[in-house]
Amino acid sequence: MLTVANLTKRFGPKQGVEDEAFTIQQGEIMGLIGQNGAGKTTTFRMILNLLQPDSGTVLWQGHPLTKADYNTVGFLPEERGLYTRMSIQDQVVYFAALRGQQPAVTRKALPQWMARFNVKGKLTDKIKDLSKGNQQKVQLIATLIHQPKLIILDEPFSGLDPVNAQLLEDSIIEMKQNGASIIFSSHDMANVERISDHLLMLRNGETVLSGTPDEIRSQFGNTRVRLRSPLDRAALVAFPGVNDVQQRGNAYELTLDNEAVGHDLFKAATSQGYIPEFSQEPPSLDEIFRIEVANHE
Amino acid sequence: MNKFMVVTRQVIRKNIKSPAYLFSLFFPVLIIAVIALFAFITNKTNQTPTIAITSNNVALRNALVESPTHGDYRVNKAISSERVAEKRLSHEKIDGYLNVTTTGQTVSAVYRQRTNGNSLDSDTLKNNLNTLKLRQAAQQLGLTAKQLQQLFAPASYKTQNVAYQNGVVRRQKSNQQGANLVVAFVVTFLIYMFIAMYTSMIAQETATEKGSHIMEILVSSVSPVTQFFGKVTGMLALIVLQVIITGIAGLIGMQYFNHNISFLGDFSFSQIQPGMVSVLVAYFVLGVMLYTVIAAMLGSMVTRQEEVSQALSPLTTVGMLAYVASFIAVNSNSLLIRIGSYVPFLSQSLMPVRYAVGNAALSEVWVSVAIAAIALVLMTWIACRVYQQHVLDYSNRRHWYQFGRKRRA
Numbered sequence: 074m075l076t077v078a079n080l081t082k083r084f085g086p087k088q089g090v091e092d093e094a095f096t097i098q099q100g101e102i103m104g105l106i107g108q109n110g111a112g113k114t115t116t117f118r119m120i121l122n123l124l125q126p127d128s129g130t131v132l133w134q135g136h137p138l139t140k141a142d143y144n145t146v147g148f149l150p151e152e153r154g155l156y157t158r159m160s161i162q163d164q165v166v167y168f169a170a171l172r173g174q175q176p177a178v179t180r181k182a183l184p185q186w187m188a189r190f191n192v193k194g195k196l197t198d199k200i201k202d203l204s205k206g207n208q209q210k211v212q213l214i215a216t217l218i219h220q221p222k223l224i225i226l227d228e229p230f231s232g233l234d235p236v237n238a239q240l241l242e243d244s245i246i247e248m249k250q251n252g253a254s255i256i257f258s259s260h261d262m263a264n265v266e267r268i269s270d271h272l273l274m275l276r277n278g279e280t281v282l283s284g285t286p287d288e289i290r291s292q293f294g295n296t297r298v299r300l301r302s303p304l305d306r307a308a309l310v311a312f313p314g315v316n317d318v319q320q321r322g323n324a325y326e327l328t329l330d331n332e333a334v335g336h337d338l339f340k341a342a343t344s345q346g347y348i349p350e351f352s353q354e355p356p357s358l359d360e361i362f363r364i365e366v367a368n369h370e
Numbered sequence: 371m372n373k374f375m376v377v378t379r380q381v382i383r384k385n386i387k388s389p390a391y392l393f394s395l396f397f398p399v400l401i402i403a404v405i406a407l408f409a410f411i412t413n414k415t416n417q418t419p420t421i422a423i424t425s426n427n428v429a430l431r432n433a434l435v436e437s438p439t440h441g442d443y444r445v446n447k448a449i450s451s452e453r454v455a456e457k458r459l460s461h462e463k464i465d466g467y468l469n470v471t472t473t474g475q476t477v478s479a480v481y482r483q484r485t486n487g488n489s490l491d492s493d494t495l496k497n498n499l500n501t502l503k504l505r506q507a508a509q510q511l512g513l514t515a516k517q518l519q520q521l522f523a524p525a526s527y528k529t530q531n532v533a534y535q536n537g538v539v540r541r542q543k544s545n546q547q548g549a550n551l552v553v554a555f556v557v558t559f560l561i562y563m564f565i566a567m568y569t570s571m572i573a574q575e576t577a578t579e580k581g582s583h584i585m586e587i588l589v590s591s592v593s594p595v596t597q598f599f600g601k602v603t604g605m606l607a608l609i610v611l612q613v614i615i616t617g618i619a620g621l622i623g624m625q626y627f628n629h630n631i632s633f634l635g636d637f638s639f640s641q642i643q644p645g646m647v648s649v650l651v652a653y654f655v656l657g658v659m660l661y662t663v664i665a666a667m668l669g670s671m672v673t674r675q676e677e678v679s680q681a682l683s684p685l686t687t688v689g690m691l692a693y694v695a696s697f698i699a700v701n702s703n704s705l706l707i708r709i710g711s712y713v714p715f716l717s718q719s720l721m722p723v724r725y726a727v728g729n730a731a732l733s734e735v736w737v738s739v740a741i742a743a744i745a746l747v748l749m750t751w752i753a754c755r756v757y758q759q760h761v762l763d764y765s766n767r768r769h770w771y772q773f774g775r776k777r778r779a
Contacts, residue, residue: 121590123762143591154584159384170376171591215587 074098075120075223075254080129082115088278089115093129095273095283097254099222102245104269105258106358108366111275113258114151117225120256121148133223144173147221151228151258153212157201161192161211164200168215179218186214190240206232217244224248226257230264242268262358272358274365281365290355293364297357298327298335301350302342312338324350373592374600381604385571394567395612398619406626418442419465419488421481421495422449422458427472430502434470437498442491459484466490470499475510477503550646551700554726557650558719560616562693564609564658569665569682569689572605576669576757577678585761594758598666602750605662606655613654645732649739650722656742657718660749661689667753670760692719699723712738714745 075097082089090112097103105113118124120131122138133142155164162183169179183196190210194203200211209232217224226245230238238261245268249255259265265272266286274282274289282289300309301324309318309325314334319326329335335353342348356364385391421443425431435445446464449455455467459482466483479499483490508518579585588597668681692710696719699707703724711720711730721738724730 118586118762123586123589140593146590148587148590150583150586152583152586154579154582154587156384156578156584157582158388163383167376167380168587168591171373171588173373 074134075256076130076132076135077116077120078130078132080116080119080126080131082112082119082124082126082278088112090119090126090275090278091280093273093275093278093280095271097256097271099252099254100249101270102249102255102257102268103271103273104265105256105273105275106260106262106265106362107258107275110277112278113275114227115278116275117148117227117256117258120225121146142223144219145222146172147216147219147224147226147253149212149216149226149229153209155200155208155212155215158199160197160199161187161194161203162196164211165215165218169219172219172221174219182218183214186218189244190214191237206234206237209233210237213241213244217248220251221248222253224253224255224257226255228259229257230259230261238264262362266358274362276365276369281369282361286358289361290358293355293361295332295335295353295355296329297354297360298329298338299350299352299354300325300327300338300342300348302348303345304342312341314338374596374603377592377597377600378604378607381575381601382607384575385604385608391571391608395615398616398623402619402623402626405623417488418444419483419490420444420446420463421490422446422455422464422467423470424450424452424455424467425470425472427470430470430472430477430506433502434468434498437502438494440494442494456482462487468495475507477506550726551723553646553650554722555696556620557654558693558696558722560613561654561657561718562689564612564654565661565689566686568605568609568658568662569685570678572601572662573665573669573678573682574675575601576666576761577672577675580670580761581673581675589761594761595754597761598754598757601666602659602663605666606659609655609658609662645735646726649725649732649735652739653718653722653742656739656746660714660718660742660746661685663746663750663753667756670757688715689719692716696720696723699729700727703729712741714742714749717742 077096078094080093081091093112093116095103105116107113115124119126120138122131131138138146156167159167162180165183165186166176166179170176187194187196190213192203192207192210192214194207200208203211213229216226224245229241229245233241242264245255245257269286272282272284272286272289273280282292284292299321304312304325306318306320306325309315309327312334314330314337315327316330317328327338329338332353339351339353342351418441423431423434423445425434431450435447439445446458449458449464449467452467452469455464455469458464459467462484465487466481468479468481470477470479477499481490481492481495504518504522513521579588592600664685665682668685669678672678672681692715695707695710695716699711699720700723707720707724710716711724711734717738721730721735725732725735
């Protein structure tokens, strides 16, 4: 279990992170979201002891993270770094050895990982000869191959296409099922929403949202409706309680004043019987993210 | 496997696999191979000349034909007349012929050779002829072999080199100083080469890891202190390996070319002053390590790899100045040189030369070595601290200023 309490860090006059607090249980995934410069990387560095907090504590299994815990950590830094002139195998074996895994164990496991992430290349290929996406995958393998218990992934999805992003999601879920505590940051709210048990949104170092994705979304009420019905645009715009109407293909996306408007809208839309689509939901995380950013500016 | 060893092995493996490093490692071997090949080709194309010997004095001719040739020429014994010899020469069957004419007491010889033939090293032939002539003269004068030997025994001539230490003569074998100086020069040069090479290697490596953010992974796996010592130890192992290979190549080379190169002709390892070897080894390790440790520190202070050579330049300049000053130290024992030979970063170039020319006693050398050793410990401690503080620092702050502040804090 990772417990972060009252974590604060300032860089001169600049705010790094202010009074941050969260807990990640074993087998739990936490998504950290926020704009660039919100304090995500700073948070990761303080968890890893790479940066000393001004105040607050980070506890792993009840004690501060020490050298003895390094072997249980898997860390993917935001800026990727590999020895470009080394072969895939040498590279992964070295990083795993630094985490205390015997080279023989790594060599045995590596082909499976290469297959799982669908890395295009032989074990003896030099890193510099790989495409950027494949380099990224090798780095992910190097982060996860020693079966870490505390996994910290800084923007793991950036640069991956949807297929590879899915492969990564699957691996993260598997690590979670093996009991790892996982924290990751992402700009892609869809990934975050799909795999996170817990979400933390930072803005200029301050925690603006915290909770499960559902909790956070429901704070904003069921005020979004997606509708395909005989009602046309003019009728929707004129409908009482509807704030905004956006056409998406042959469906409309509406923003309501409050949840209750949805009932009246459903009645009106179904007055002639069957309609193919009516869904009333809270705003998406993407939208919440934008709302929160706008609110604080 | 502990992490210190993991880092050390990685440094060794990575460099051993790099073609540039391998090239520098085997460069001395390559040089020796090239020289050997060159010598081989020269020997092949320059064959022993075949000559004929003719004379109006048959006894003398036969004696000359039977004289030892020392491999300098081959005699075609069948040719005995000048006419046949000239004919054979024109048909390029022989490379030249010697015609000896004796008239009374005078012996005169003419060697005719083809310009396109194998050239003759005439010394042996001349000596043989002179010996025969002397024997002939001695016989005529009725001298015994002993008298002859007495007559021609050369006067003895020897050179003695002396060096004074506090007014007391220090004994040296005749060409001990020369041998010492040669070794000191070669080793000082190698130390300088190694400094240039290894400072750049370790600084590049550190800066690359920092610049490519591999450092974040490293530092979250291994403590910076372990990492630092692992790297430095890896470099030390590479240095020792290279010293061994260079040394072996040098030894083989000297054995092989002893006869071919006149400069090495009277060089022998037995002439090297006792203690010289241990002095040189001590300076080699201490000197190169001192620079390597500081280079690792400098590498950790830059933000990008491109800044490495700029950051290293003050260090390599000091190394070069020390190397250049070592040439001055051969002929000068000025105060500056004397002081310099005790100063770490300079002593590795100056003290071996001073010791070799007899300007410093062994006790002084060991004082200087001890100072260098203390400096190495101190510099390693400082470098390790700086490394620890800077490996993850990507700001462009003025590091020395910051270092000073952190020290005080």
